[in-house]
Amino acid sequence: MSSDPLLQHTDSYYAAAAPTLPAAAALAGRVSCDVCVVGGGIAGCSAALALAERGYRVVLLEAQRLGWGASGRSGGQVIFGTAVDQSELEGMLGADDARRIWDISLAGLALLKQRIERHRIDCDWVDGQMFAAIKPRQWLQLRAWQAELAQRYGYGSTRLIERAELRALLATERYLGAMHDSNGGHLHPLRYTLGLARAAALAGVEIHEHSRALGFTAAGGKVRVRTAAGAVECAQLVLAGNAWLGDTAPALQRKLMAIASYVIATEPLGEQRAQRLIANNAAVCDTNWILDYFRRSSDHRLLFGGRVNYSLLDMRAVAPATRRRMLGVFPQLAGVRIDYAWGCLLDITLSRAPHFGRLEPNVYFLQGFSGHGVALAGIAGQLAAEAIAGTAERFDVFARIPHRDFPGGMWLRRPALALAMLWYRLRDLL
Ligand SMILES: Cc1cc2nc3c(=O)[nH]c(=O)nc-3n(C[C@H](O)[C@H](O)[C@H](O)COP(=O)(O)OP(=O)(O)OC[C@H]3O[C@@H](n4cnc5c(N)ncnc54)[C@H](O)[C@@H]3O)c2cc1C
Structure with a gap:
């Protein structure tokens, strides 16, 4: 293998769990x-x-x-x-x-x-994807969204999950409710x-x-x-x-603006422990603008992503921050080792x-x-x-x-986006 990182895949869980071609x-x-x-x-x-x-x-x-x-x-x-x-x-x-x-x-x-x-x-491939609401405002929005999808677009594969049922599916107190789509997946x-x-x-x-x-x-x-x-x-x-x-x-x-998002993969948790975290094995994301997203891997890890900024940072700095976000959802994973951490640029339009x-x-x-x-x-x-x-x-x-x-053109748009991100972060807090 070449030692030049640009000539190979980034050091991610996915690269480790894919054939080396x-x-x-x-x-x-x-x-x-x-x-x-x-x-x-x-x-x-x-x-x-x-x-x-x-x-x-x-x-x-x-x-x-x-x-x-x-x-x-x-x-x-x-x-x-x-x-x-x-x-x-x-x-x-x-x-x-x-x-x-x-x-x-x-x-x-x-x-x-x-x-x-x-x-x-x-x-x-696994069937099932869920959007989860953190705030009462977001839960109301999810309910309205589900109704719009069903009534206006005739999309029948989503269903709302109230807090009590959700608590049995996701081992966290963080969410007030969710919308599950059996047509989506991961x-x-x-x-x-x-x-x-x-x-x-x-x-x-x-x-x-x-x-x-x-x-x-x-x-x-x-x-x-x-x-x-x-x-x-x-x-x-x-x-x-x-x-x-x-x-x-x-x-x-x-x-286009390139922004970076980051993912961590825990050590394998064992089938039962992983199942307890996400009982229906759906992929989950919250409905914040700067969102958390997570799911189980086939070898029973938790893959947890979130956090964005405008340039790819050193993973030594980013991994602990992403882990803190994961613990905000699943505090019971405090003693669990993080085996992989990686980031990547993605392309957003205005x-x-x-x-x-x-x-x-x-x-x-x-x-x-x-x-x-x-x-x-x-x-x-x-x-x-x-x-x-x-x-x-x-x-x-x-x-x-x-x-x-x-x-802001090529030079001023990063500061402009930094301000926009600050605004979205504040909005997510409300
Ligand atoms: C961390 C992260 C998490 C995400 N999570 C999700 C998710 O859960 N669900 C979802 O729907 N989307 C998600 N996305 C977004 C999704 O991954 C992308 O929208 C999608 O993969 C874009 O595919 P693409 O082929 O356009 O780009 P890319 O996969 O980025 O491919 C572009 C390729 O073009 C090559 N290239 C660029 N310029 C040149 C050139 N001049 N000559 C030759 N080659 C070139 C690059 O090397 C690269 O390999 C996520 C993105 C990131 C970064």
């Missing part, structure tokens, strides 16, 4: 294809797979390792919708398009489950992403790791993508580099709505999942493939979402 060869020299996909996360692997299934010749470039970014380090919670409420989407787009986005998000959940089955992806995100990549490779996608796309030029209906040691010449390009794309497509940076579109007629981008991409990034890749194949209706619903630049 030899790296695909870096791109050397010039290749041509129909579509080049930049980014080997869920969005990129999904786009590449869906394109190859349609018969396109596809080259996928990944700067580090497949699944190295958020897709391989996330909380693994598979959740309906997008990171913004349907009511906000209705305000941005009108009721019809908001409804279409809702339907596509559910198609995303179904696609994820179909692919796990069809491609036999061994990723510890999985091992790195194994899922690697499974998509394997399916893409089997479908004919040419994959190159350690091959950062440095930039591209589009002219005369052709696109040329440069790497340090080669170039891809293609008819279409899909940019799926998320928070890491940077200078490869500077025009996309203004719409409104937290996803940001898809075209930089040129033949240059597509998928980004801005705003912490809500495990299911959505998969269907996003599928939508890009559909659009390239000539059926752009579903892609264009997302492309119609209006997005504003982050205020």
